[in-house]
Amino acid sequence: MAGVRSLLGLRRCWYQVSLRSVVTSATKRNNTTELKFDPTRSDGDFTSFGVLPFIQKNINDLLLAKNTPYYDGKPVTNVGPTRDQRSFLSVLGSDYSVVFKGDGTHTGKSFAMATYTLNHALSRVPRHRLLQFHSTVDSIILVPTREMVFQYHQYFSQLTKGLPDNCCPEKLVPTEDDEYEVEFRPLTIEFRTPDSKAFYISSKDGNATDIDSDSVPQILVTTPQQLGTILASPRRAKEVSEAKVICVDETTTLLSTTSISGNDTLLQEGKKKKYMSKLEVCIKQIQSIQFESFQKESQLRLERIERHARRIRDEEISSFNHSSFVMANNNLSITNIESQIISGEPNIGLLKRLIKEKRKVLYKPIQFAFICDKMTPNHMFANMAIANDRSHAITNAITMHERSAHFIRSVEEKVHETYGKYLHTKRQKDIHRFEDPITYYIEAISRFSNDMRKTRRNERRLITVGSGPMDMAKYNHQSQIELSIIEVDRSPVKKNRVVVKDIDINQEYHHLVTETQSLILRRLENELFNLENSQKNFLKSFEPTKITSLLIKKAVTQVNSSKGLLLVVPASSAPDIPELVNTLNTQTSSSSYVHYKIETIQDFQSLQDHFVKEEAANLIISADQLLGRSFPGCTNIIALGLETLYPQLAYSTNALGISGLEHTNGDLFIPFINALDSNVPDITKRFTIVLNHVSKSLDDAKRNQNYKKLAELMIFNDIPRHFHTSRLTKTKDHHILSYEEF
Numbered sequence: 001m002a003g004v005r006s007l008l009g010l011r012r013c014w015y016q017v018s019l020r021s022v023v024t025s026a027t028k029r030n031n032t033t034e035l036k037f038d039p040t041r042s043d044g045d046f047t048s049f050g051v052l053p054f055i056q057k058n059i060n061d062l063l064l065a066k067n068t069p070y071y072d073g074k075p076v077t078n079v080g081p082t083r084d085q086r087s088f089l090s091v092l093g094s095d096y097s098v099v100f101k102g103d104g105t106h107t108g109k110s111f112a113m114a115t116y117t118l119n120h121a122l123s124r125v126p127r128h129r130l131l132q133f134h135s136t137v138d139s140i141i142l143v144p145t146r147e148m149v150f151q152y153h154q155y156f157s158q159l160t161k162g163l164p165d166n167c168c169p170e171k172l173v174p175t176e177d178d179e180y181e182v183e184f185r186p187l188t189i190e191f192r193t194p195d196s197k198a199f200y201i202s203s204k205d206g207n208a209t210d211i212d213s214d215s216v217p218q219i220l221v222t223t224p225q226q227l228g229t230i231l232a233s234p235r236r237a238k239e240v241s242e243a244k245v246i247c248v249d250e251t252t253t254l255l256s257t258t259s260i261s262g263n264d265t266l267l268q269e270g271k272k273k274k275y276m277s278k279l280e281v282c283i284k285q286i287q288s289i290q291f292e293s294f295q296k297e298s299q300l301r302l303e304r305i306e307r308h309a310r311r312i313r314d315e316e317i318s319s320f321n322h323s324s325f326v327m328a329n330n331n332l333s334i335t336n337i338e339s340q341i342i343s344g345e346p347n348i349g350l351l352k353r354l355i356k357e358k359r360k361v362l363y364k365p366i367q368f369a370f371i372c373d374k375m376t377p378n379h380m381f382a383n384m385a386i387a388n389d390r391s392h393a394i395t396n397a398i399t400m401h402e403r404s405a406h407f408i409r410s411v412e413e414k415v416h417e418t419y420g421k422y423l424h425t426k427r428q429k430d431i432h433r434f435e436d437p438i439t440y441y442i443e444a445i446s447r448f449s450n451d452m453r454k455t456r457r458n459e460r461r462l463i464t465v466g467s468g469p470m471d472m473a474k475y476n477h478q479s480q481i482e483l484s485i486i487e488v489d490r491s492p493v494k495k496n497r498v499v500v501k502d503i504d505i506n507q508e509y510h511h512l513v514t515e516t517q518s519l520i521l522r523r524l525e526n527e528l529f530n531l532e533n534s535q536k537n538f539l540k541s542f543e544p545t546k547i548t549s550l551l552i553k554k555a556v557t558q559v560n561s562s563k564g565l566l567l568v569v570p571a572s573s574a575p576d577i578p579e580l581v582n583t584l585n586t587q588t589s590s591s592s593y594v595h596y597k598i599e600t601i602q603d604f605q606s607l608q609d610h611f612v613k614e615e616a617a618n619l620i621i622s623a624d625q626l627l628g629r630s631f632p633g634c635t636n637i638i639a640l641g642l643e644t645l646y647p648q649l650a651y652s653t654n655a656l657g658i659s660g661l662e663h664t665n666g667d668l669f670i671p672f673i674n675a676l677d678s679n680v681p682d683i684t685k686r687f688t689i690v691l692n693h694v695s696k697s698l699d700d701a702k703r704n705q706n707y708k709k710l711a712e713l714m715i716f717n718d719i720p721r722h723f724h725t726s727r728l729t730k731t732k733d734h735h736i737l738s739y740e741e742f
Contacts, residue, residue, distance in 0.1 A: 039090035039465075045078035049089040051119050055159055059115070062158045085112040087465045088369070092116050097368040097446065099439050101466035106630045106674065109371050110148075113247050114155040116369070117141060120245055121218040126169040126182050135170065135185070135216040136242040140286070142224050142279065143249045144260045145624050146193045150604035152221045153191050156201050163187060163203040168218055190217035192226045194263045199601075224254065224278040225263045231285050240286050241293035245367045250627055252373040252438055254279050255662040256647035261571075261624050266660045275660025280445040287366060287448070294363050299327050301361075302354050309350055320346040326354040365460055368446050372438050373666065374466055437663050439464055481676065482684055483723040485710070487691040488551055498550070498694055502727040503710075535664040538709055539648050539655055543702065545695040547573040547640050549583040552620075564611060564635040565618040566675065567593075570643045571653045574622035581620060592617040598625065611677075623650035623668070626675060634677050638688045642706050645669060645689070645713060669717045687723075 037049045046056045056078055063079045081089060084100070084107040091098040093116075102109050117139035124138060143149055166184035173183050186204035188211060200208045200217070216239050222230070230236045248254070255277060258266050269276050302323035325346065326332060332340055334352050443462055484502070491497035547569050569577065577595045584593045594617040596607040610619050611633035619631075623644055643649030645667050648658060658664075676685040691710070693703055719725070 035090050035094040035096075037086075037090040037093050039087045041086065042080070042083075045080045046089075046115065047078070049081060049086065050093040051089070051115060052122060054162075055115060055119060055122075058159050058161050061161070081112065082107045084109050084466075088112045089116060091463050091465060092367065092369060095367070095460065097460045097462045099370045099372060099442050099462060099464040101372050101374045101439075101464060110151070110249055110628060111155055113141065113249065113369060113371065114152055114159060117219050117245055117247060118156065118159050121168055121187060124169055124244070126172050134238070136238075137216060137220050137240050138218040138243070139220070139245040139247065140227070140240065140243055141219065141221045141247045141249065142227060142254075142282075143221065143628075144223060144253050144265075145627055146195075146223075146261065147598055147604055147607070147625055148249060148628050149191050149193050149221055149223070150598070150601050151628060153199070153201070153601060154605075154608075156189050156219070156221075157207065160187065160189070160201055160203065165204045167203050186215075188215050188217040189219040189221065192220070192222040192230070194223050194225055194261060196226060196229065223263065224265065224282050227282045228267075228278050231282060231289075237285075237289055241289050243286055243290055243366060244364075245369070246283060246286065247369040247371075248279065249371045251279075251370045251442070252663065252666060253627060253647060253651070255438065255441060256664065256666050257651040258648065258658065258660060259652040261622075261651070262653065268660075277445075277660075277662060283368075283445050290366060291363070295327070298358060298361065299323060302326060302357060305354060305357060306350065309347075309353075320344040322346055322350050322354055326351065326358055365448070366446075367460055368442075368462070370442050372442075373670070436464075437665070441662055480678070480685055481673065481723055482686050482726045483719060484686065484688045484726055485691070486688065487693060489693040490696075503691070532664050536658055536661065538705065539646065539658050539661075539664070541702075541705070542643060542649060542655060543695070543697065544570060544572040544643050544649065545641065545692045545698065547576065547580070547692065548694070549580050549587070551690070551692055551694060552580060552584060552640065553587070564633055564680075566631060566634050566637045567618065567620045567640060568623055568626060568637065568644055568672070569620065569640045570623055570650050572643070572649075573640070574653075577620055577622065593620055594618070595620045626668075626671060629675075630677070631675050632677055633680060634675060635680055635683050636686045636688070637672055637675055638690060639668075639672055640690050641692045642689075642710060645672075667713055667716070669713060669719075 041048060046059055047053055059079050060077070084102055088098060088100055088109060089112055100109055121138045141152060143152065165186055168185050168187050169182050170185040171183040172180045175181055186202055188203075189201040190198060191200065192198045200211050202208055202211060202215075205211065220227075220230075220240075231240070253260065254265055258264065265278055266275050267278055267281065268274065269281070306323045329340060332351075332355055334355060337348060337351050337355075446462060487499075487501050487503055489499045489501070491499050552567060578597070581593050581595050594610075596603050596610070596619075598604050598607060607619075607621075607625065608629070611631050639645060647666060647668060648655065648661065648664070650668055672687055676687065678685075689710075691706060693706075713719070
C-alpha cells in the first residue's frame with residue numbers, strides 16, 4: 001500500500017509541476033534568450049531540467065550499472081543527462097521550439113525526446129470540464145523507419161514502468177463546495193509502422209496490440225507517411241486538434257531522399273504538380289486543425305456567455321451577434337468599441353465582458369523539436385564560400401552605385417540603384433538559406449500560414465542548438481580508425497575475372513582531389529547553387545549496380561574479419577539480401593552471415609543485440625537500418641557501392657522525383673564512422689568503401705564521374721587529414737580473382 005500511496009502522491013505532484021510550468025520565464029533581451037534551466041549545469045540529474053521524479057527513477061533503473069558509479073568521490077544515485085540532453089531539455093522546458101543539430105554520436109537525443117513528451121503528458125494542465133469536448137493527442141513523434149518506431153517503443157516501455165492506471169491529468173471537475181478536483185485518465189501511447197500496423201503501451205493494459213477504439217493516445221509515434229493517412233480520416237484528424245508538441249527525429253534524412261524503406265517521403269500537389277515533403281504537408285495540416293479548433297472553442301465560450309446574459313435579462317439584448325463580432329475583430333479594445341461598430345445596436349457592456357473573456361485564453365501554438373545531422377565543417381565552409389563569393393560581387397556593384405549616386409540624372413538610373421539595394425538585401429537572406437538549409441527549411445514549415453498571421457506575435461521562438469560538427473579530434477587516426485577504399489572491376493583481359501585494387505588517397509588520388517577542389521572553386525565563382533544542382537545531376541544519372549555475393553566475398557576477403565563485421569548495402573539491393581546470405585553461408589566456411597528482417601519488436605531487439613553476443617555472425621543490413629542506431633562491439637564496416645554514401649541512393653530504390661529533394665548536399669560518411677564502437681579498446685576499427693564497377697553497362701565516363709564524386713566526399717569530410725588510410729590487398733599489384741574460385 002505504501003507504494004500505491006507514493007504513486008498517488010507523485011500524481012498530485014505532477015499536477016503541481018504542470019501548474020508551475022504554465023507561465024514561462026523565458027524572455028528576450030537584446031536578441032538573446034533566457035532559459036528556465038541552465039544547459040551548462042553538469043551536476044544535476046533529469047529532475048533539474050523539469051523531469052518528474054517518477055521518470056527519473058525509471059531512467060536510473062535503465063542506465064545505472066550494478067556497480068554504482070561515482071562522481072567526485074560520491075556515489076551517483078540519479079543518472080544525469082548528457083550535454084546534448086541538457087541542451088535539448090533546457091530549450092523545450094523553457095517553452096521554446098528547438099532545432100537540435102547533433103553530431104550523430106549517440107548522445108541520447110532521441111531518448112530525451114521520449115522523456116520530454118512523456119513528462120509533458122503526465123504534467124499537462126487539465127482543462128475545465130465545460131471546455132473539454134473530447135480527448136486529444138498531446139504529442140506526436142515522427143520518424144523515418146519502422147525500426148525507429150520500435151526503438152521508441154523500447155524507450156517508452158522502460159520510462160512508463162510502474163505507472164498507476166489513471167495517471168494523466170484530463171479535466172478540472174467542479175465539486176459541491178465550489179472547488180475543483182483533477183480527473184485523470186490512463187496513459188496510452190500508440191506506435192504505428194509504415195505498413196499501418198499499430199501497437200500500444202497503456203498504463204492500464206500494459207503492452208497491447210489493440211485498445212478500445214474510443215481510447216485516444218496521448219503520444220503518437222509514427223512516420224510522416226502514416227501520419228498523412230491518419231489525418232485523412234475525419235475522426236483521427238479530430239484527435240490531433242489540440243496537439244501541443246510535434247517532434248521529428250532524423251529530419252535531415254527525411255529531407256534528403258524521396259523514399260525510405262519503399263515509402264515515399266514526397267508527394268505532388270496542385271495544378272503544377274509541385275513536389276512537397278509529406279513532413280511539411282502534415283505539419284501544416286495539423287497547424288490548421290489546431291488553430292481552427294482553438295477558434296471554434298473560443299467562439300463557443302463567448303456564445304455561452306452571451307446566451308447566459310440573454311437568459312438573466314428580462315428584455316431582449318438585441319439581435320446583434322456579440323460573440324461573432326468580438327471573434328472577427330482582433331483589434332478590439334474596451335476603449336475603442338464604439339468606433340469599430342458600423343451597424344447594429346449592440347450592448348456595450350456585454351461587448352466589454354466578451355473582450356475580457358477572449359483575452360483570458362491566448363492561442364498557444366504547437367511546440368516543435370527537430371533532431372538533425374550537423375553539417376561537416378567542410379560542407380559548411382563550401383556553402384559559406386559560395387554565398388560570400390556571390391555576396392561580395394553584388395556588394396561591390398552596389399557600392400559603386402552608391403558612390404556615383406550624386407551623379408544620377410535619370411529615372412532609369414535611380415531604378416537600377418534601388419534594384420541593386422534590393423538584391424543586396426535579398427542576398428543577405430539567401431546567405432542564411434544556403435549556409436544552413438535544413439534550419440531555413442524548418443523555419444519555413446513551422447511558420448504560421450497566411451490566414452494565421454494575426455496571431456503571429458504568439459509564435460514560439462525557434463532556437464538552434466547542438467553539439468557542433470563531428471569532433472574528429474576524439475579519433476586517434478593512427479590507431480583507432482583506418483579508412484580503406486577498394487575498387488572491384490572487371491578484368492580487362494578475361495571477362496570471367498574481376499580485379500580488386502586499392503585506391504591510395506595520398507598518392508593515386510592526390511591529383512584527382514586537387515583537380516576536384518579547383519572545380520569546386522570555379523563553381524563558387526560561376527553560380528550560387530551550382531554545387532547543389534550538380535549533386536542532383538549526379539543522382540539522376542547514377543546507375544545502381546547489382547550487389548552480388550561475389551562482390552561481397554571480395555570485400556570480406558580483403559577485410560579478413562570473422563567477427564564484428566557490418567556490411568551495408570543500398571536500398572536497391574535490399575530485396576536480394578536473403579539470397580546473398582544463403583549463398584555466402586553455403587560457400588564460406590570461415591565465417592557466417594546473418595540478416596534480420598525487421599517485422600516485429602522481437603526482430604528489432606535481435607538486431608540491437610547482435611554484436612553483444614559472444615559469437616556473433618557478420619551482419620548484413622540495408623542502409624535504412626543504420627538510422628539512429630548504435631552497434632555495440634562493431635569494429636569493421638563495409639559500405640558496398642558508392643550509392644551507399646548518399647541518402648537518396650542509399651535509402652531509395654530509384655532516382656525518380658529527385659527534383660523534389662529539399663536537401664542534397666549531405667552524405668553518410670559521418671553516420672558510418674559513428675556506427676563503429678569507439679568503446680572497444682585496443683582494436684583498430686576499419687571503415688571500407690567499395691566502388692562497384694563490375695557492371696557491364698558502366699562506361700569510362702560513368703566511372704570517372706564516380707571517381708570525382710568520391711574525391712568531393714574526401715574534400716568535404718577532410719578524410720586524409722583526420723583518418724589513417726591503408727591498403728587492403730597484400731600485394732602491390734592488383735588482386736585478381738576469377739569467378740570459378742567461388
